[in-house]
Amino acid sequence: MAAYLLPFKVISVQALLLMFVIAIEAVVLRRxxxxxxxxSVEFAMTxxxxxxxxxxxxxxxxxxxxxxxxxxxxxxxxxxxxxxxGRAPNAFTWVVLAGFGTFVVTVLIEIVGFVQxxxxxxxxxxxxxxxxxxxxRFAMAYQRxxxxxxxxxxxxxxxxxxxxxxxASYSLMLVVLFAxxxxxxxxxxxxxxxxxxx
Amino acid sequence: xxxxxTTADMVNQVASAANTSRKHxxxxxxxxxxxxxxTLLFLCxxxxxxxxxxxxxxxxxxxxxxxxxxxxxxRTSPAKYALxxxxxxxxxxxxxxxxxxxxxxxxxxxxxxxxxAWVTAAIVCAFLFQVWQLNNLRPALIAWPIVSALxxxxxxxxxxxxxxxxxxxVSERQHLLIVALASLLVSCWLQFYFxxxxxxxxxxxxxxxxxxxxxxxxxxxxxxxxNLAESVVASQLEPLPIPEIRRGLQTNxxxxxxxxxxxxxxxxxxxxxxxxxxxxxxxxxxxxxFRLNVLPPFTGVPDxxxxxxxxxxxxxxxxxxxxxxxxxxxxxxxTCSDATRSPQ
Numbered sequence: 001m002a003a004y005l006l007p008f009k010v011i012s013v014q015a016l017l018l019m020f021v022i023a024i025e026a027v028v029l030r031r032x033x034x035x036x037x038x039x040s041v042e043f044a045m046t047x048x049x050x051x052x053x054x055x056x057x058x059x060x061x062x063x064x065x066x067x068x069x070x071x072x073x074x075x076x077x078x079x080x081x082x083x084x085x086g087r088a089p090n091a092f093t094w095v096v097l098a099g100f101g102t103f104v105v106t107v108l109i110e111i112v113g114f115v116q117x118x119x120x121x122x123x124x125x126x127x128x129x130x131x132x133x134x135x136x137r138f139a140m141a142y143q144r145x146x147x148x149x150x151x152x153x154x155x156x157x158x159x160x161x162x163x164x165x166x167x168a169s170y171s172l173m174l175v176v177l178f179a180x181x182x183x184x185x186x187x188x189x190x191x192x193x194x195x196x197x198x
Numbered sequence: 199x200x201x202x203x204t205t206a207d208m209v210n211q212v213a214s215a216a217n218t219s220r221k222h223x224x225x226x227x228x229x230x231x232x233x234x235x236x237t238l239l240f241l242c243x244x245x246x247x248x249x250x251x252x253x254x255x256x257x258x259x260x261x262x263x264x265x266x267x268x269x270x271x272x273r274t275s276p277a278k279y280a281l282x283x284x285x286x287x288x289x290x291x292x293x294x295x296x297x298x299x300x301x302x303x304x305x306x307x308x309x310x311x312x313x314x315a316w317v318t319a320a321i322v323c324a325f326l327f328q329v330w331q332l333n334n335l336r337p338a339l340i341a342w343p344i345v346s347a348l349x350x351x352x353x354x355x356x357x358x359x360x361x362x363x364x365x366x367x368v369s370e371r372q373h374l375l376i377v378a379l380a381s382l383l384v385s386c387w388l389q390f391y392f393x394x395x396x397x398x399x400x401x402x403x404x405x406x407x408x409x410x411x412x413x414x415x416x417x418x419x420x421x422x423x424x425n426l427a428e429s430v431v432a433s434q435l436e437p438l439p440i441p442e443i444r445r446g447l448q449t450n451x452x453x454x455x456x457x458x459x460x461x462x463x464x465x466x467x468x469x470x471x472x473x474x475x476x477x478x479x480x481x482x483x484x485x486x487x488f489r490l491n492v493l494p495p496f497t498g499v500p501d502x503x504x505x506x507x508x509x510x511x512x513x514x515x516x517x518x519x520x521x522x523x524x525x526x527x528x529x530x531x532x533t534c535s536d537a538t539r540s541p542q
Contacts, residue, residue: 007394011387042372049379056386063393079397120375121368 013180014052020176021169022048028165033158044165046117051109055102103170110162235295242288249281286325294318294349312350319346340389347381350374419470424512426468427476427492430461432532435518440486440530443518447480447488454478486518490534 025044029035035043066074077094118124228236252275297314304311323329323345327338351374357364366374434457435443446453454476462472477491492512516534 007391010390042376045376046372046379049376049383053379053382053386056383056390060386060389060393075397076401079401117375121372 013177017173017176018048018052020172024169024172025165028168029161032161032164043114043117047110047113047162050113051106054109055105058105099170099174103166107163107166110166111159114158114162235292238288238292238295242285242292245281245285245288249278249285252278252281283325286321290318290321290325293321315346315350316342319343319349322349336392340385340392343381343384343388347378350377420512422468423465423470423474424492424514426464426470427461427474427490428514428516428532428534430457430464431476431478431490431516432534434460435532436530438530440518443530444486447478447486481515488516488518490514490516 022041022044025048026037026040029043030037030040033040063075115124294314297317300312300314302311302313303309319342323338323342327334327341329335329338354366354370354374355363365371434453438446457478458476461474461476465472465474473494475493477493479489479491481487481489492514494512514534516532518530518532
């Protein structure tokens with residue numbers, strides 16, 4: 001008999017978190033870089049979708065690479081983390097470690113993505129032009145405030161902004177996950193996915 | 199007083215409704231001008247009709263089962279294959295034309311859907327991956343969002359009037375980038391669904407142990423099933439010499455399959471569900487011992503919060519020793535411990 005598991009909870013929790021994260025990162029981008037509301041939402045959306053897609057691709061590639069060797073252990077651990085009913089003793093440690101890892105990787109992806117997106121939107125030239133005379137060592141890390149605010153405006157740093165935005169969004173994610181754990185009992189929390197589809 | 203409709207009235211009504219709907223049907227289907235989507239639809243139907251009429255008698259003679267939709271491949275005659283392919287191309291073009299620019303509004307939410315790219319991509323993927331061969335359903339579903347994103351993006355980067363590629367405006371470009379990334383994400387979610395399906399197939403004991411209570415007492419019915427499993431394994435292994443058993447348990451999946459078949463038969467004979475399964479894990483090479491896992495029927499993760507209970511895996515540790523402890527004897531004896539639930 002075939003059994004179907006719909007990973008509906010994983011996907012819906014991810015979609016929910018994605019919306020929260022886009023909202024809060026857009027706010028940070030808007031306040032620190034003085035982007036227009038539309039532009040900040042577009043940046044936050046593109047960067048987060050990009051990091052999510054890259055993360056999934058890394059996940060699938062990792063599974064495919066592991067398939068030859070120690071796939072069994074890793075996959076069993078993943079099953080225990082994703083589908084456990086709260087009886088997986090080491091799951092929490094792994095979730096926290098994975099959280100730290102994904103934070104670092106996400107920040108790196110979003111930093112690269114930010115510069116590429118500026119080039120894609122043809123806004124990179126403005127930054128380069130501004131620093132034609134006096135090029136700082138890490139040109140891509142600096143950007144002045146909006147023109148109409150005058151040149152006296154202190155320099156804002158997009159890359160620091162992305163770091164701060166991610167810190168904020170990860171904190172929010174943690175809060176949301178804890179709230180979900182409180183709403184559902186641990187037995188049935190957000191990390192235990194799945195409705196049987198029979 | 200309301201008039202009660204007579205049978206004749208009802209027949210008249212049905213006839214007139216059929217008449218108007220027929221008129222409406224022909225108004226919709228008959229093209230006003232030759233350059234229209236209806237023409238393409240008729241071309242599609244015509245090619246399929248021709249494909250049906252085209253004989254590929256040589257193939258039919260060798261193997262009649264090849265001449266089915268499921269086996270459509272390059273082994274069908276080239277003319278038929280070409281006609282069939284052209285039919286699909288015409289169909290996807292017709293649907294793309296029909297749905298071009300159409301919008302669907304989701305009630306209650308202020309969301310506007312444009313189904314053109316999705317539907318066209320579904321038709322194209324169905325043909326490209328030949329979904330009527332069910333093995334190909336998986337890549338087809340994973341590719342579907344990506345292909346539909348391509349169908350959405352391509353017309354916006356290509357000017358039909360000028361006949362060359364144009365770079366869209368910055369705001370448009372940003373929009374297209376988000377569309378592409380979002381559909382990649384949907385594709386990743388579909389892929390994840392299939393990965394989970396693979397896990398369910400491959401790690402049945404893990405899933406069953408996750409949801410089953412390990413501390414509940416073993417029922418007499420379960421003991422009976424475990425005894426059946428043991429007797430099947432013993433009857434399969436005992437005629438063999440010990441080195442062969444060792445090799446068989448390590449490398450020979452046919453041996454395990456055969457045991458499972460025997461086990462299924464024994465279960466049906468004893469009036470149990472044949473969905474129980476056997477698994478064997480070697481613990482110790484000498485003296486040869488193995489763990490016999492008896493997996494209960496798995497039908498999905500139950501909702502433990504609502505009091506669902508499932509049976510979990512039973513384990514028995516078995517030892518293979520030479521018969522009568524005579525060192526020269528090559529015949530084996532299988533002795534097993536009582537069934538437990540805990541993996542150790």
